[in-house]
Each structure stands twice: as structure tokens, then as C-alpha cells.
Amino acid sequence: MGVTKTALFDMEQNELAVLAKALAHPARIAILQHLAATTSCINGTLVQELGLAQATISQHLRELKELGLICGSIEGTTVNYCLDSKRWEEVRLQFQNFFAQLADHPDDNLCC
Amino acid sequence: MGVTKTALFDMEQNELAVLAKALAHPARIAILQHLAATTSCINGTLVQELGLAQATISQHLRELKELGLICGSIEGTTVNYCLDSKRWEEVRLQFQNFFAQLADHPDDNLCC
DNA sequence: TTAATTTATCGTAATATTACGATTGATATG
DNA sequence: CATATCAATCGTAATATTACGATAAATTAA
Numbered sequence: 001m002g003v004t005k006t007a008l009f010d011m012e013q014n015e016l017a018v019l020a021k022a023l024a025h026p027a028r029i030a031i032l033q034h035l036a037a038t039t040s041c042i043n044g045t046l047v048q049e050l051g052l053a054q055a056t057i058s059q060h061l062r063e064l065k066e067l068g069l070i071c072g073s074i075e076g077t078t079v080n081y082c083l084d085s086k087r088w089e090e091v092r093l094q095f096q097n098f099f100a101q102l103a104d105h106p107d108d109n110l111c112c
Numbered sequence: 113m114g115v116t117k118t119a120l121f122d123m124e125q126n127e128l129a130v131l132a133k134a135l136a137h138p139a140r141i142a143i144l145q146h147l148a149a150t151t152s153c154i155n156g157t158l159v160q161e162l163g164l165a166q167a168t169i170s171q172h173l174r175e176l177k178e179l180g181l182i183c184g185s186i187e188g189t190t191v192n193y194c195l196d197s198k199r200w201e202e203v204r205l206q207f208q209n210f211f212a213q214l215a216d217h218p219d220d221n222l223c224c
Numbered sequence: 225t226t227a228a229t230t231t232a233t234c235g236t237a238a239t240a241t242t243a244c245g246a247t248t249g250a251t252a253t254g
Numbered sequence: 255c256a257t258a259t260c261a262a263t264c265g266t267a268a269t270a271t272t273a274c275g276a277t278a279a280a281t282t283a284a
Contacts, residue, residue, distance in 0.1 A: 009138035023132035026121035071224035
């Protein structure tokens with residue numbers, strides 16, 4: 001046990017869960033916000049900024065990279081990361097769509 | 113280790129991460145969608161619907177309940193769950209605000 | 225009251241996540 | 255080339271999550 005039973009759910013549900021998991025850590029939220037706010041974002045800067053170890057930041061960056069949410073280009077000895085705007089637009093729409101589903105419910109189910 | 117260093121991050125970041133974590137499992141996504149789609153949603157129905165054990169569904173329901181995302185009212189031997197619309201509007205805005213932050217970035221940081 | 229039904233909780237096993245020191249690999253600089 | 259710098263990866267410890275059987279608690283029905 002301890003393993004999510006992915007096969008029980010449809011692709012939309014699994015994809016949204018995976019995306020939500022990427023946002024389910026404050027360090028990754030902070031990294032993404034930092035990427036949006038600055039013109040260059042390198043691992044070393046984030047280590048200073050966030051107060052986590054270099055290996056930990058690198059691990060978080062990889063998770064975001066694996067989902068295509070960010071990408072990095074090597075510039076000398078450093079790596080410059082940035083958001084993938086196109087990908088984020090997709091992600092935004094997936095969440096928006098989900099929230100719309102939740103908002104559009106029959107009025108007769110109200111218990112709070 | 114293995115414990116998230118909450119103290120390093122601000123409230124907005126921590127709150128969003130906690131909310132994202134609630135959505136970071138396809139069963140909880142499915143439960144929420146089911147709650148939105150039907151007029152009554154009880155644990156037993158979900159067990160049939162999702163194919164997870166009763167104890168597992170109950171555990172997921174509790175997580176959603178603890179964040180105030182859903183609430184349940186006892187009706188005889190069953191419990192009827194529903195979405196907390198007001199709370200979901202807050203949540204939707206928190207995500208919307210976050211996505212807006214990400215979209216509003218300087219054009220000169222493009223590497224993908 | 226007794227039995228049946230439904231949900232919550234407990235206990236626990238399997239797996240995943242988080243964090244970091246140490247090391248490696250790659251690139252720049254002396 | 256030797257050294258310094260930076261990021262990725264490895265290995266591993268601590269903790270969290272997921273899942274479920276068993277049990278408990280609450281309510282209804284007989």
C-alpha cells in the first residue's frame with residue numbers, strides 16, 4: 001500500500017492531481033514566484049533566497065522541470081531557469097476548468 | 113528530515129501549498145467532482161463509484177473536511193457531504209491570483 | 225433489546241516525499 | 255593544466271502519505 005491507484009481514475013483527474021502535487025510545497029511555490037519576478041533565476045540565488053540546501057533546491061527544480069513547468073539553459077557555470085509560459089497557460093486552464101466544474105453544481109445539495 | 117520547512121516561507125505560499133496538497137490526489141479530485149455533480153454524496157456511494165476501500169474514502173473525506181473544503185451532515189445512518197461554495201470561491205481566487213503572478217513576468221526572461 | 229447498516233477511527237504496512245552531506249561533472253579562470 | 259565555482263546526482267535518514275482490515279460508535283429497523 002501507500003501507492004496511489006492511478007488506474008481507478010481518468011486522465012483528467014490524474015493529470016490535475018500531478019500538477020497540484022507540483023504546487024504542493026511552499027518551496028516550489030516560492031521558486032515559481034521568484035522565476036516570475038526576476039529576469040534571471042539560478043540555483044545559487046535561490047539557495048540564498050530560500051534558505052534551503054543546494055541539493056534540495058536542485059531537487060525541487062527537477063520536479064518542476066520534469067512536468068515541463070520550467071526549463072533551464074546553461075550559461076557558463078550557472079543555469080538560468082525560466083517559466084514555460086505556454087505550459088502555464090495550459091495548467092491555468094486545467095485548474096480553471098476544474099474550479100468551474102465545482103462551481104456549477106445543483107443548488108439542492110447544500111449542507112454548509 | 114522529510115519535514116517541510118514551513119517557517120522559511122510566507123503565509124500565502126504555505127496556504128497555497130496546503131490547498132494544492134488537498135488536490136494532489138486523483139481520488140480527492142474525483143470525490144470533489146462527484147460532490148459537484150450529484151445532489152447527495154455519501155461515503156458508501158463513493159466506495160462503489162471509486163473502487164477504493166471504505167476506510168480510504170473516509171480518510172480522504174476527512175482531509176477535505178479539515179481544510180473546510182467540504183462538510184457533512186448526518187442523515188440517519190449515512191452522512192451527506194457537500195462542497196462549501198464560499199470556501200471554494202476563496203480557494204479559486206487564491207489559485208487565480210497565483211497564476212496571475214506567474215503570467216505577469218518580464219519578457220526578457222525567456223529560455224524555452 | 226437485538227441485529228443490521230453506515231461511517232469514523234485505529235493500527236499498520238508499503239510507498240513517497242523532503243532534506244542534506246558528499247560526490248561528480250561541467251565550465252570558467254588563473 | 256590546475257583550481258575554483260556551480261549545479262546535478264547519489265545515498266540516506268526522517269517524516270508523510272496512501273491504503274486497507276479490523277474495530278468502534280451511532281442510528282435505524284425488527
